[in-house]
Amino acid sequence: MHRIIVLILAGALLTNCGGRRDVYEDDLATIGPFPINGALGYINRSLADLVCLRVTPDGVRSERAYLRPGPREIIEVNDKSQLAVLHDDQQRPGVALLGATGLREMGWIPLGEQFDRLALAPSTRYAVAYFSPAAGQSAGIRNLNQVQVVDFQSVAAHTPLALQTGGLSPLGVDFLPEGSGNFDNLAVIRVDNGLVILDMENPGAQPLWVRFTNTPGGLAQPAEVVFGSFFGDGGYIFVRLEGGSDVLSIRLTRDQSGALQRSINFLNVPAGGHPSDLLVLRGAGFEDKVFVVYGTSSGGAAILDANAIVTDEMAFDFDIPVNAARRLLGPDGVKEFVAVYHTNTISGKIYVVDPKTGDTETVHLQDAFNRVAGPLDSSFLVAFHPKLGQTSTPGLRVVRMVTLETSGRYSHRIATYSVEQILSSYTFGVDGISMLGALSTSEVSFVLDLQTGEYQSMRLDKAPIGVGLVPASNWAYFQHANPLGSLTFVPTDGFDRQHAVMLEGFVLEGLLDPR
Amino acid sequence: MRTTLLIAVIGLLACPQFSRARDYTVSVCGTGHVVAQREYDPLSSDDALGLAHVELGLELEEVLPGLSLEIAWESGIHNGNLFPKDDPWLHTDLLMHGIVLSAAYRLPVTEWMNAVGRVGGTLDFAELQIREDGDTLLSDWANARLGVQGVIGVEIFTPRNLLRKWFKQNPGDPDEGFTVGLRFEVGWSYKQAFVYDEMNEPAPEDEEIAKRQITRTPIDLGGIHLDGFIFRAGLVVFF
Numbered sequence: 139m140h141r142i143i144v145l146i147l148a149g150a151l152l153t154n155c156g157g158r159r160d161v162y163e164d165d166l167a168t169i170g171p172f173p174i175n176g177a178l179g180y181i182n183r184s185l186a187d188l189v190c191l192r193v194t195p196d197g198v199r200s201e202r203a204y205l206r207p208g209p210r211e212i213i214e215v216n217d218k219s220q221l222a223v224l225h226d227d228q229q230r231p232g233v234a235l236l237g238a239t240g241l242r243e244m245g246w247i248p249l250g251e252q253f254d255r256l257a258l259a260p261s262t263r264y265a266v267a268y269f270s271p272a273a274g275q276s277a278g279i280r281n282l283n284q285v286q287v288v289d290f291q292s293v294a295a296h297t298p299l300a301l302q303t304g305g306l307s308p309l310g311v312d313f314l315p316e317g318s319g320n321f322d323n324l325a326v327i328r329v330d331n332g333l334v335i336l337d338m339e340n341p342g343a344q345p346l347w348v349r350f351t352n353t354p355g356g357l358a359q360p361a362e363v364v365f366g367s368f369f370g371d372g373g374y375i376f377v378r379l380e381g382g383s384d385v386l387s388i389r390l391t392r393d394q395s396g397a398l399q400r401s402i403n404f405l406n407v408p409a410g411g412h413p414s415d416l417l418v419l420r421g422a423g424f425e426d427k428v429f430v431v432y433g434t435s436s437g438g439a440a441i442l443d444a445n446a447i448v449t450d451e452m453a454f455d456f457d458i459p460v461n462a463a464r465r466l467l468g469p470d471g472v473k474e475f476v477a478v479y480h481t482n483t484i485s486g487k488i489y490v491v492d493p494k495t496g497d498t499e500t501v502h503l504q505d506a507f508n509r510v511a512g513p514l515d516s517s518f519l520v521a522f523h524p525k526l527g528q529t530s531t532p533g534l535r536v537v538r539m540v541t542l543e544t545s546g547r548y549s550h551r552i553a554t555y556s557v558e559q560i561l562s563s564y565t566f567g568v569d570g571i572s573m574l575g576a577l578s579t580s581e582v583s584f585v586l587d588l589q590t591g592e593y594q595s596m597r598l599d600k601a602p603i604g605v606g607l608v609p610a611s612n613w614a615y616f617q618h619a620n621p622l623g624s625l626t627f628v629p630t631d632g633f634d635r636q637h638a639v640m641l642e643g644f645v646l647e648g649l650l651d652p653r
Numbered sequence: 654m655r656t657t658l659l660i661a662v663i664g665l666l667a668c669p670q671f672s673r674a675r676d677y678t679v680s681v682c683g684t685g686h687v688v689a690q691r692e693y694d695p696l697s698s699d700d701a702l703g704l705a706h707v708e709l710g711l712e713l714e715e716v717l718p719g720l721s722l723e724i725a726w727e728s729g730i731h732n733g734n735l736f737p738k739d740d741p742w743l744h745t746d747l748l749m750h751g752i753v754l755s756a757a758y759r760l761p762v763t764e765w766m767n768a769v770g771r772v773g774g775t776l777d778f779a780e781l782q783i784r785e786d787g788d789t790l791l792s793d794w795a796n797a798r799l800g801v802q803g804v805i806g807v808e809i810f811t812p813r814n815l816l817r818k819w820f821k822q823n824p825g826d827p828d829e830g831f832t833v834g835l836r837f838e839v840g841w842s843y844k845q846a847f848v849y850d851e852m853n854e855p856a857p858e859d860e861e862i863a864k865r866q867i868t869r870t871p872i873d874l875g876g877i878h879l880d881g882f883i884f885r886a887g888l889v890v891f892f
Contacts, residue, residue, distance in 0.1 A: 158694045165738035184736060198870055599867050621743070622783070622790055626867060638867045642854050643783065643791040650692045650849060650875035 161185055166621060168645050172212045173609045174221065175238060180623060181209045181223075182645050188212065188223065189647045190241060191625065193613045198627050198639050202648040203241035206234055213258045213265065215290040220244065222290055224267065226252040233267070233288055233295070250298035251284055257311035259323055263291045264338040266325050269307045282307035285327060287338045296341040305330030309360065318368035320392055326375065328360045333377065335390070335398060346398040348388055356381060364416045366444060367425040374444040376405075376428040378413045385413050385430055387444040405442040407432045408453045414461040419493055421474045429476055429493065431463045439463065439478050441493055452496050454478070458485045464510065466490065467517045468539050468548050475539065475548070477501075477519055482508045488519065488537065490550065501550055503535050513566040513573075518588045520573060524560055532560045536573075536588050553591045558582075563605045563616075567630065574614050574630070576602035583616055583626075585633045594633045598626050599640060622646055676829060678710035680836060682887025684727060692877040696745045696781075697733045704729035704749060706885060710757060719760060723771070725753040735783070744784045749879075751777035753802065764827040767808040769838060775800040779847045781874070791852040791872065800844030808889055810834020836889045839882070846876035 161184050170180035177192040188203045208227030215222045221236040231252040235245035253267035269282040283303050287296040301308070309328040314321050327334040332349040350358030359380040366374035372391035379386070385405040393399050407413050411432030419429055419441075426444040431437075437460035440453040459480050466475040479488040486503035488510070507521040517539035526533035534555045542549050563576040567585075576583045576598070583602060584595040604617035612631050618624035623645040628638040686702035693700065708725035730748045734741040755773020762768050776799055782792040810832045814824045850873040856863040 158698045158700075159691075162695050162735060163698070163737060166736035166743065197868075200870075200872065620790065621785070635865075635867050639870050640867045641870045641872065643852060643872050646783070646791070646852075646874055647872055648875050649695050650877045652691050 166645075168621075168623065169210070170623075171606070171615070171617070171625075173606065174212070174214055175218050175610045176608065178606075178608060178615060178625070179212050179221070180645055181205070181212060183209060185649070185653070187648065188236075188241060189623075189644055191627075191641060191644060193608050193611045193627060198613075198641060200641065200644050200647050201241060203236065204653060206230065206232075206246075208252075210254050211256050213256055214238070215258065215262050215265070217262055220290065222256070222265065222288070224253065224256045226254045226273075228252060233265075233290075235290065235293065245293040247288055247290075247293055247295050249286055249288070249295055251280070251286065253284075253286065255311075256288070257313070257325070259313045259325065259338065260316040261323055264289055264323055264325070266311045266327065266336070266338075267295075268311060268327070271306045273307065283329065285311075285334075285336070287325070287336060287341065289338070296338075299336070299345060301327070301329055301334055303329040303331060304357075312363050312365075314365050314368060314373075318365075318373065319370070320396075321368040321373060321390060324390075324398075326363055328363060331358050333360060333363070333375070333388070335400075337398060340396070343397065346390075346400060348400060348402065350377075350379060350386070353382070358382070362416050364418045364428065366418055366428065367420075369425075374426060374428075376416050376418070376444070378416050378430075381412070383407060383410065383412055385416065385428060385442060387428070387442075387446070389444065403444065403446045405430075405444070405446055407442075408438065408440055408451075411438055415463050417463045417465060417476060419465070419474055419476070421494070424474075424493065429463055431460055431478055433459055433461060437461075437478075437480070439476070439491065452493070454489070454491055454496070454498055456487075456489055456498075458483065458487055460489070462510070464512065464519065465515065466512075466519060466539060467515060469517050469541050471517070473548065477510070477537075479510055481510065486521075486523075488521070490539075492548070499550070501537055501552070503537075503552065505533070505535075507535070511564070511566070513570040513588070516566075516570040516588075518571070520588070522561060526554065526556055529556075531556045531558070533557060534561065536586075536591070538588065555586070555593075563602055565605050565607060565614075567607065572630065574605050574607070576605045576616050578602055583614075583628070585614070585630055596628065596634055596638070598638075600624065600626075602626075676712040676714075677892050678708075678721070678723075678889055679892070680706070680708040680710070680725075680887055680889040682706040682708070682836065682885045682889075684729075684883055684885045686842060686879060687882040688879050689881050690878045692875065693879065695733075695735055696747055696877070697731060700881075702729070702731050702747070702749075702879060704751075706753075706887065708753070717758070719758050721757040721759065723753075723755050723757050723773070725755070727751045727753060727775075727777075742785060744786075746780075746782040746784065748780040748782070749777060750779075751775050755802070759808070761828055762807075764812045764814070765810060765834075767810075768805075769808055769836070770803075770805045771838070771840070772803045773801070775802055775842070775844060777844060777847075777879075779879075781847075781849050781852070783852075789855050791874075792855050793849045793852045793871070793874075795847035795849055798845040798847055800842060802840060802842035802883065804838040804840030804883065804885065806836060806838025806840075806885070808834050808836045810889065810891065830891070832891045834889050834891070835886070837884075837886050839884045841881070842883045843880045844878065846878050848876040849874040850876075 167183035171178040180189045186205045190201045208225045211224040232248040283301040286298040312326045323338045325336040335346040361380040362378040375388040377386040387403040415431040417429040437456040464477045476491045484506040488501040490499045505523045509522040512519045519537040521535045523533045536553045571589045573586045578601040586593040600618040602616040616626045622643040684704040704727045710721040710723035733745040735743045757771045759767040851871040853871045
């Protein structure tokens, strides 16, 4: 009898004593938010979970999906019908395809390496997996200059491509914009001393290298790459090199077999200046041109011709140094201007250039500003002032392009707003006329109509550390400091506490469910 | 189920036989659960759950010699660390309260030891808190859950006549009367899942502030079963 009892007890103990899984012992690692159609995604890397916070007419609801080990990044692919999750798991690196609704795995694309970055092409069909410089810390020996093209439509990946370059890892990946004809789905990888152009639609094609010659002073690192208009038989890529004195214009064409060809021109910046910013204009007549901002003893900008035809060039001189440019539209949304300024100036001046006529108008903002931002392709600029006037109050000035009723001439209007602290958390609405901001000291958030100057503010329950918009919705979100996740969601068309919803600790959603 | 149980207890207490003087026991024990379910892993690194157990037992000799009806209150808190790595920062507290209503059958083995078997139903409430240092980030009470448990064990006590001798009393029935002892038992406990689907930051104590708060959407952490092997040890006093 006693033997039976002992056996029962031993069995009971054995069935009960299971060790705790390591995932609960390791540190908590979360990544997010990832803006997803109508939702925000958070990856709980420790538990290999995806938590989706979806806004609905009734509020915000959370969904959770189990992922394979090592989730790193999430993007929307295949015309936003699917989500792709990059996994950098040591055993099985790859990309999982999930249904955008339901979050069920629909496909798995194994990758040759534990890539930790995924750059998505505008078509959303292809992406380039590559390494960040930090990826080498967690592996024995690894060539970080490898890339692999992922085709989400075919649920397959091209063979990994090792780039022979002296840099640690690729500096970044850019894509030609959609609507580039035969040149859609080209990826341009910036490496230490050149560009590698990949035809993602043609896995068998050799990549096209554009190698830059290092100067005696240092490496020829591409600092900025912009794309001119591509149509017909080709187009231009403009490159600014770190510390360089020229702008490179690379003409891309295809030969009869469809292989990529390139020719390079060096565009000289007037007066020996060093280019600091490039801008491509979209208006007719600017297809082969690039707007270059450069620094000299004062400041200058020029519209350079990609073929280095100097007679077409237009140069602008300014009475203060400048280092940045921003595309600005007239109130009709068509007329194109360029705002040229210095990102950290004490003069408070912004120059608005009409690239067609060469006319320049100076916007006097009275106070020094240290940042200029604004909605993309809009007629608004927002300057961020550390101090307004003789006070110590920080502020914003909104510059709005207008058409003068009397003369029909383009001009500008300025509106000034004081804010209690230097604004660091802000974003612009997709409508192009609203700005959302959050002040951490007073927990105040606001939505400002850049057109009318009207604003609504609302006190949050906790100090915000970030602000953003939920894609394909009219909801804004404010992030708060909380390792388990903390967000306040507010509809922009009902910007008050009654309509706001707060979620806390959502990273632990489903923590106790068996896994 | 609960109503039926209550009616049965009241009915038993209302019986005329119940009015006679009867032996009863009081126990103070510690109960150790070994909870092997994976759901418990986030809350504990060692599968253990400890509870204090205070029990009152009434002998029901008129029903069956050796049978007792027992009611116990169990309570305990289990602290754990979640994602501690090198520096624990996120703490979990599982606070449990429960009632155990059980039938016990004692079989005297010697004049100083009984073999005991217990089968009972449990009704538990449990609060889960997730804290970062002193701040409670999330908390929720799980509704009362029913369960069953069965244990077998022994009670080792001072022989009653020895005790009478020490207190200079006449010898009497060795199976009846006051004595003290220890009880040891092992068994199995099954409980319905505790569901934490309304986890939220605790509301401020000031009602006015609480009313003005932005609406919180609770978080669903899922459910947890606390089934498993149990062992219990403690002091028992027979009256």
